[in-house]
Amino acid sequence: MANQGVNDPVNQGRRRFLTGTTVVVGAVGAGIAAVPFIKSWSPSARAKLAGAPVIADISALAEGQRLIVEWRGQPIWIVKRSKAVLAALPTLDAQLSDPKSDNKDQQPAYISGELRSIKPEVSVLVGLCTHLGCSPEMKAEIRPEPFDSEWKGGYFCPCHKSKFDMSGRVYSGVPAPTNLVVPPHHYADDNTLVIGVDPTNAPGAA
Template sequence: MNKNSINSKRRQYIIGASLLGGVGLGLGAIPFITSWLPSARAKAMGAPVDLDITKIEEGQKVTLDWRSQPVFVIKRSNAALETLKTLSEKLRDPNSNEPQQPMYAKNITRSIKQEILVVIGICTHLGCVPLYKPKAGEIDQSWVGGFFCPCHGSRFDLAGRVFKGVPAPCNLVIPPHKYNGNILRIGEE
């Protein structure tokens, strides 16, 4: 064997070993790189939630879980909508000037469709879950219906607007949502 033949075989061996090592390194890196991607559970935590609103009866509250938060979806009656117009003087932020809602829900009903309220069911005081109390007089004589937080006494109307003189500093949060016909999608605008 001559010297050129040995060097040629050595060169082929080194090139082959380098290629094989590169392929092995690439394949070995796949699990490491994919571990950086969000898990299915993490993706699901931020995933939108759909609800057919035709299945909700007037006055009914449906609670959905979105991003580990309770979201209340309520179908309000015309009478309930009428009470919203009478409460401005009793509310801390009646015109929803604080940014707890998307711009398309910055109105007296705090909703896209007047009869459907979509609100995160967490009190803005200390994070308790308020009770849905839609009937007038259910809490006391002045109660016209809405949400009542039993932990510290915060009160919200049927649009999630906070009353004056209660511990909660601001209105309940309206999550991003949209409609596709009768399907409500929470988590997308």
């Protein structure tokens, strides 16, 4: 099955997610006040709740931006990570609860390691905290933050102070017990991401 091995997050976080919308947020870099709208294609609301795949065009996704789509009533974060963020990820292992993604319930079998992605620069995560299902804030810049003076980019849940890196790996000593979930997904081509279907189950897969 397409979502085998991936658990659904707590549904309470939906209250913070504006359903039926697709937005781009979280531009990285000083002086950036707005980011362009990025197009995506989605099936009907009824089809999404039934688990139909969601197709997203990521051709206009710039470094440091996040595209949000909805799949099975959950926000899916598609983020293009910077080279600096990618370089920082291996340095965080000692601060994380599950740095090597050993908990196989949080991602498909083809996702592993510190990147937790098919393409190194593109992260795909379910945007719900694994503590109580709140929606964390993206803090993608590498800079000191009030909650972490040595912040290397990631996600911060203001509800109960859980922290995750830019791969969705959870920090040690926070309420969230596990990494953010990576949903089943594959690339139909370089710019077309399909959420909800594993690569092995994609049309034309061997």
